[in-house]
Amino acid sequence: MSTIIMAACWPLQGMSPAQKAVLISLADQANDDGVCWPSVNTIGLRTCLSERAVQAALKWLEEQGALLRDHRSQRSTMYTVTPQALVGEITRTVHYVYRITHTPSGQFYIGLRTCGGDPLEDSSYFGSGVSAEWLAKRKADCVKEIVASFEHRHQAAQFETAEIALAIQNPRCLNRKVSAPGSATHGRHVVADPADAAPAAPAPANGAPHPAASAPSTPQHLHLDGAASAPGTINEPSVEPSREPLPAAAPPVAAKGRADKAKGGEAEETALQAACRATWAAYAEAYGARYGARPVRNAQVNAKVKQFVQRIGYDEAPAVAKFYVERVADAYVTRECHPVGTLLQKAEGYRTQWAAGHAMTSTRARQMDQSQANFDAAEEAMAILRQRRGELEGGSNA
Structure with missing residues (x-):
């Protein structure tokens, strides 16, 4: 069943109940490309229509352009449902991956969107959730880029997952964190909040060390196993992103070296x-x-x-x-x-x-090979001539 085709068929008007029933029955069995191949008997059982009524409805739908029939020998007829023809225009459903960049801060967000028609005309869409709302409020400073578009949503979802996996190394990526093992969203990309660090608690009045100072911090691990090719489910944060992250305590020398190395790796x-x-x-x-x-x-x-x-x-x-x-x-x-x-x-x-500055084709390679062979033959002939000339000069001197 294709929800895309079904959603396009339900609002259509200007046809009899039998014609609408046959169209909906085909849409219910079609894939996202509108293709299915039920028999006339099956359509009749599903719609409570006689075989003659089904054939008449199929003929009318084909004449109106809402249906294409491919009669296959020894096999059932293949139908392609095209409901767009009945509304006067064909609108193609497109699934695209977009990237929104906030130019002043460099923060960016990668998402997936389904629309009807040209994705470039969908520039007003900025996603949903807190991060998207934060970007939408600063729309004048943002640039939306269509990274890639696809006919099928699962292809777009796979591409989105791969694109996020490549971008999460950048600390400005709002998709950069992934849920921890054991959580309900393990293996799914989670939108990052640049200011997600909790505010530091006030130090005790008696000068005692802060309880959190001696406790080791738990690193954020990236877990991508099991989700490399699955559609990424994006969970929006509950805190608005901030341009300025909270200052952290100065790291030890060894930790600072590792941080500098990691920073260099991020730049690379x-x-x-x-x-x-x-x-x-x-x-x-x-x-x-x-x-x-x-x-x-x-x-x-x-x-x-x-x-x-x-x-x-x-x-x-x-x-x-x-x-x-x-x-x-x-x-x-x-x-x-x-x-x-x-x-x-x-x-x-x-x-x-x-x-x-030139491509090496097979013809050019053969020409160069032939030229080299001719050159080698000429060199060999010249060597023979020089040898004979030397022999003749030696004989005359004697």
């Missing part, structure tokens, strides 16, 4: 994220210009892009990815529509071709 991860985004943007732009369609992006593709950037370098990776789509014309690569996997597999070779 941030630079890597920026390079991955730039590389994907260059690849997707060239891909769309060449094929007229957006490339598929999922967790597996993200991992390959990250490996490619690490192998080639942050600065050169975007240009090499663009060169790969625009200039590489090998038969296999073109037939497979320039997959990211091939770009990663031959990363260093494509980088060399990019630096040289």
Whole structure:
């Protein structure tokens, strides 16, 4: 059953009860693409209609464009329910992952949204919950970016989970914490509150040490097992995010060293994220210009892009990815529509071709091989001539 198709069918008017019953029956059995294949007898049993009445309703729905029929030999007919045709326009349901960034503070939030039509026209949506309300109040200082869009929600949910897993290393990410083991939300991403540290209690008047000073702090562990490919359920915090985190006590020397190292790792991860985004943007732009369609992006593709950037370098990776789509014309690569996997597999070779300014096709390789063979043959002939000339000069001197 597809709730999307059902929701689009229920409000429709201008048809008989029998036609509406048949349409709802098909929508109830259809998937999110509107496809199902029940027999006429099954539709009749579900709607309490005769076979003749079902056939008449199917014919009318097909004539109105609300139904497409694919008559298959020796198999039941396949139906595609398209209720949008009855309302005068076709609105495509899109599931997209968005990123909202508060420019002054650098804090950002990643979420998932389902809308009908173009996601770019859904700019007023800022999510739900405390963090979203905090960002919405500062809408003038925020930038909303559509990271990726999908036809199916489970694909968008998988991508959202992978995107959050990559972004949680950044302390400015409002999705950066994950629930602890044993909790009801274990394995799910939880929206972080930058000011979630509890205010320090006042020190005792008698000068005794603070009770919390000697107690070891419990670190926040990130638990991603079991949720890497599952849709992320986002739990909003109950405290409004704050720009200024509470000051912490000065750490010991060893702890400070570890903190500096972790800070350096966060900066490195941030630079890597920026390079991955730039590389994907260059690849997707060239891909769309060449094929007229957006490339598929999922967790597996993200991992390959990250490996490619690490192998080639942050600065050169975007240009090499663009060169790969625009200039590489090998038969296999073109037939497979320039997959990211091939770009990663031959990363260093494509980088060399990019630096040289030309792509190495099989025809060019054969030409270069033939040229080298001709050159070798000429060198061999010249060596033979020099040898004979030396022999003749030696004989004349004698």
